[in-house]
Amino acid sequence: MRTRFLIVDDSELVRKSLRTVLQANPEWEICGEAPDGEKGIELFKELHPNIVILDFQMPGLNGIETARRMSEIAPAVPIVLFTQHASSDLEKHAREVGIRSVVSKTNAFPMVGMIEALLGPTDSEPAAADLGGSEKRQAE
Amino acid sequence: MREQEMVNILMVDDQPGKLITYEAILGELNENLIKARSGKEALDHLLKTDIAVVLMDVSMPELDGFELADMIRQHPRFQKVAIIFISAVHLTDIDRLNAYQRGAVDYIAVPIVPELLRAKVRVFADLHRKTRQLEMLNRDLRSLSARLLAMQDEERRRIARDLHDGIGPLIAALSMNNGMLAQQTKKLGPEVAEVLQQNNQLVEQLSKETRTISHLLHPPLLDEIGLLPAIKMFAEGFAERSSVKVAVELSPDIGRLPPNVEISIFRIVQECLTNVYRHSGSKTAQIKISHTPDKLLSVQVCDEGKGMTGTNGASATSGSSHGVGLSGMRERLRELGGTLEIQSGVHGTTVIAAVPVNKTMVKSI
Numbered sequence: 101m102r103t104r105f106l107i108v109d110d111s112e113l114v115r116k117s118l119r120t121v122l123q124a125n126p127e128w129e130i131c132g133e134a135p136d137g138e139k140g141i142e143l144f145k146e147l148h149p150n151i152v153i154l155d156f157q158m159p160g161l162n163g164i165e166t167a168r169r170m171s172e173i174a175p176a177v178p179i180v181l182f183t184q185h186a187s188s189d190l191e192k193h194a195r196e197v198g199i200r201s202v203v204s205k206t207n208a209f210p211m212v213g214m215i216e217a218l219l220g221p222t223d224s225e226p227a228a229a230d231l232g233g234s235e236k237r238q239a240e
Numbered sequence: 241m242r243e244q245e246m247v248n249i250l251m252v253d254d255q256p257g258k259l260i261t262y263e264a265i266l267g268e269l270n271e272n273l274i275k276a277r278s279g280k281e282a283l284d285h286l287l288k289t290d291i292a293v294v295l296m297d298v299s300m301p302e303l304d305g306f307e308l309a310d311m312i313r314q315h316p317r318f319q320k321v322a323i324i325f326i327s328a329v330h331l332t333d334i335d336r337l338n339a340y341q342r343g344a345v346d347y348i349a350v351p352i353v354p355e356l357l358r359a360k361v362r363v364f365a366d367l368h369r370k371t372r373q374l375e376m377l378n379r380d381l382r383s384l385s386a387r388l389l390a391m392q393d394e395e396r397r398r399i400a401r402d403l404h405d406g407i408g409p410l411i412a413a414l415s416m417n418n419g420m421l422a423q424q425t426k427k428l429g430p431e432v433a434e435v436l437q438q439n440n441q442l443v444e445q446l447s448k449e450t451r452t453i454s455h456l457l458h459p460p461l462l463d464e465i466g467l468l469p470a471i472k473m474f475a476e477g478f479a480e481r482s483s484v485k486v487a488v489e490l491s492p493d494i495g496r497l498p499p500n501v502e503i504s505i506f507r508i509v510q511e512c513l514t515n516v517y518r519h520s521g522s523k524t525a526q527i528k529i530s531h532t533p534d535k536l537l538s539v540q541v542c543d544e545g546k547g548m549t550g551t552n553g554a555s556a557t558s559g560s561s562h563g564v565g566l567s568g569m570r571e572r573l574r575e576l577g578g579t580l581e582i583q584s585g586v587h588g589t590t591v592i593a594a595v596p597v598n599k600t601m602v603k604s605i
Contacts, residue, residue, distance in 0.1 A: 111405070111408075113410065113412075117412065117417065120416070120417075124420065157460055157464060162464045164464065164465060184404060184408045184411075184447075184460075185451075185461065187461070189461065189473050190461060190465070190469065190473075193469065205415065206415055206443070206444065206448075207447070208412065208419055209415070209422060211419070
């Protein structure tokens, strides 16, 4: 089964670039995209992704608060904070709310390897029961 | 039409005839004349009205002029009121000295020369009017200064947000595209791979520059997760850029503060570290933020530099000769009801800002 990604970022350009990067791996698919935290949480509940790529600074809920709520819903789903503001202190706050990894948007090169490590070589099973369809959902 | 605002002149005498005489003499000043027939009545007027000049008889039954002057001076609000004594009997130098020691500005003997009395009262009425105008201008200036600081903060926040939302995603997309290309290096010739490598470095540099500008304008962590992480992140970046070693000691129980308090404290720390780098010559700096037992938030920034000219060996609270930086800090603190203290000597400078913090306004993230 393919690994299903939920992308939450307020920039359409970033979401598009992430799609290109992630879909280069035939085992990975984007199951949903959201432009802010609230819509991200809705899609998270609805689509049960295997992994979430989450922006930090967004209108409304920021990435830390969004991750906190997602972790309460399904703590096993890995969340990657994808941000322009990566720092040791932000990483500390991110870990406290269940974020597994913080990746700098300005040096996204290691992201793919880091996601592979997070998912593990055999971890392609959904972390939560897959009740959503396989088609991609867009929350705008 | 009268251009100047009228001021109040209080005339105190137990004899109604004298009050009428004073009224006739001072009438052409076009000020507001108030009559009181006893010390008690005079105090009532003083408490209710802003009085510029008190003209009073020394000899009055019950409360005499000297006793009334003592009572007036005890009240902090009336310490600047000009008191002119008029007396027909107490005319020795001792009497005059007594009056001046009680803060009188003049002591006039009867018989009165109307032109002289009018001229003297006019001087003090004008002085009061000018003082009042100056106080009003001062208040306006402070309010303008506070508005300018708030607008500057807002403008910086907006530009930082524009950089984040406009240029940030472009850099992120460039970085991701380069990453995709880098995975295909085997298909590229060595020259193309070299150019790609250079592009990567350029993107990284562009990103670093943009991030520094954006963070100096407005720290993103400040709004999102609070003052302490924002200060830590700023201190890390400052240490990297300036080679000044910064120790940060932040009391973890501070939590979130109202946004205007957080931005003001952040700007004060930012200004202090900039001063350490530009003026002190110190290779180290220390930031300490903690609660004091008297419910203040204490923010201290120390260095081991050469000290500030003009404050060496002394504790300075004015700092008026140290440019816009310190006056800006002071204005921010005044808005929050806080204080600024600077201790500077040959072994370094410590800036201490104290801000009252209402515990009920504080929430944890």
